[in-house]
Amino acid sequence: MxxxxxxxxxxxxxxxxxxxxxxxxxxxxxxxxxxxxxxxxxxxxxxxxxxxxxxxxxxxxxxxxxxxxxxxxxxxxxxxxxxxxxxxxxxxxxxxxxxxxxxxxxxxxxxxxxxxxxxxxxxxSVYALPELHREDLPGADLIAAGGCNATATIMGLYPLFQAGILGGDEQVVVDVKVGSSEGGASGGKASSHAERSGIVRPYAPITHRHEAEIEQELGLRVSFTVHAVDMIRGASATCHVFPNERVTKGDLWKAYRGSYEDEPFVRMAAGGGGVYRYPEPKAVAGTNFAEVGFELDPRNKRLVVFSAIDNMMKGSAGQAIHAANIALGLEETAGLDFLGLHPVGAP
Ligand SMILES: NC(=O)c1ccc[n+]([C@@H]2O[C@H](COP(=O)([O-])OP(=O)(O)OC[C@H]3O[C@@H](n4cnc5c(N)ncnc54)[C@H](OP(=O)(O)O)[C@@H]3O)[C@@H](O)[C@H]2O)c1
CATH class of the missing domain: 3.40.50.720 (NAD(P)-binding Rossmann-like Domain)
Incomplete structure (x- = not known):
């Protein structure tokens, strides 16, 4: 048996x-x-x-x-x-x-x-971003996998909270670009190839429902806008953060390493070499990885934080399996421990 x-x-x-x-x-x-x-x-x-x-x-x-x-x-x-x-x-x-x-x-x-x-x-119910609620998952009988745009945003901003760089009253403006699979298989007129192809369409300029999740999980109001863009898979969040205190690159590395160093499904991409210097949906397509990175803009007293996920993996199904693994006491990475393809067409 x-x-x-x-x-x-x-x-x-x-x-x-x-x-x-x-x-x-x-x-x-x-x-x-x-x-x-x-x-x-x-x-x-x-x-x-x-x-x-x-x-x-x-x-x-x-x-x-x-x-x-x-x-x-x-x-x-x-x-x-x-x-x-x-x-x-x-x-x-x-x-x-x-x-x-x-x-x-x-x-x-x-x-x-x-x-x-x-x-x-x-x-x-336990909100499953496993990176935030790992302790609450073992034995949980009702688990809610986080929303894709919320996941992309929270993964980017969470280390700033953990490190005390953000306290809750700072201004944060988030712009998320998403692929067409986010709308599901049944789609609608806006999802037809003719209407969708080639677009950069602000489809939720204000009051997107995922704001509620972000606010709940981070205790911070974000000004949040979502664009539908010409890809199939992927959510890419760009967060413009205006901290109250001066922050250095060293502070940022410390914060992000502190939160994510041991996380099996988070990769840092913060201005290294090569073509893909920052988080990129194409680099995580088909995988359960979130890529996170940042840049400092001292002239404007701004941090810009990037994160990229595959909306159907880290943004939903992958995250759900990750949470299930933890809830049921299985190896945390079981069934998810694989890399994506490169080169690959638009995901
Ligand atoms: N797509 C994404 O990137 C994404 C990311 C995060 C979260 N989510 C969430 O995940 C859920 C599924 O999204 P999706 O994109 O996979 O949607 P989808 O492609 O439209 O699939 C919906 C599925 O639900 C079934 N269904 C619809 N109404 C039903 C009912 N009343 N009872 C039982 N089954 C029903 C449909 O099949 P039948 O109609 O044949 O039964 C279909 O299999 C949604 O709540 C969505 O918000 C989606």
């Missing part, structure tokens, strides 16, 4: 669901017992995700969930909070990739979303 843990992916036909299935298929400790899709029920997984052709799994409808060790929900906002009882009945551990359990209070959902159906569960 196999001693692997069983996993289900609800929303397995979507973009992040496909990434979860790819990662789980290569994971030494998991076997995929179920992948759901209403639209593609009974169709093979490879017929939707061509990179997974050859696996013999077929989609099934989400109304008949298998009993598994862990369930990943990769469904649109609102679905998990509606079906959470069924998910928790099917699995001891639920990892949700949507925004349904990321915020801690009903008030936040009233302010940023359309309220919450199960607010009593919010304080029990």
């Amino acid at each position: 196999s001693d692997q843990l069983t996993a289900a992916v609800v929303g397995g036909s979507g973009f992040t669901g496909g990434e979860l299935l790819r990662l789980l298929t290569g994971h030494p400790d998991f076997e995929v017992a179920q992948a759901t899709s209403r639209q593609y029920a009974n169709k093979s997984v490879g017929s939707v995700h061509p990179n997974l052709r050859g696996t013999d799994l077929r989609f099934s409808a989400p109304d008949d969930l298998a009993s598994v060790d862990i369930l990943f929900a990769a469904t649109p906002h609102g679905v998990s909070m509606q079906h959470i009882d069924g998910f928790q009945e099917a699995a001891d551990t639920v990892v949700d990739l949507s925004a349904d359990f990321r915020l801690q209070t009903a008030d936040q959902y009233d302010q940023w979303y359309d309220g919450h159906e199960r607010p009593e569960l919010l304080e029990k």
